[in-house]
Amino acid sequence: MNAPWKTGISLALTIAISYTVCALLYALWPVQGIAFLNALFHGLDFGRLQAPQDYGVMTFVGPLLVLTVWGAIVGTLFAWLSGKLHGKSS
Template sequence: MNTPWKTGLSLALTMAISYTVCTLLYVLWPVQGIAFLNALFHGLDFNRLQTPQDFGVMTFIGPLLVLTVWGAIAGTLFAWLSGKLHDKS
């Protein structure tokens, strides 16, 4: 039986891994990352969002924690609601 908190943990870990990979790709290739965002959002100019500030550990950790906690809460809530809607305990 899959409990809601396991689904929440799965989403949290998925978000943490995805964010880490995205960050690594952006750190390695920032120009290509911005170009990809421009293409992904139909030409919206993300170049203005680039700052001259270096990307540091705290710039990574803060959003990582927020996304992970949010994923855990959202995934747990989703699984709980899904179980209720499908008449499962």
């Protein structure tokens, strides 16, 4: 049985990679990114939420850190609870 923190780190890294790819795609093609979100959410207009400022390093790093830490905590908690529910000790 893996330690719960390993699952937490796995989730955190998965989130960090996914967020980085998403941010890169949005930085390269913001108009297409908004159009994709509009289609994904059945026509909601995400263009109204688009910030007037440019997308920069700090706009990327802040959410990346929050999401990564959150992923580590949630993944660890999930693995620990799953182990308890399945009768495995860790």
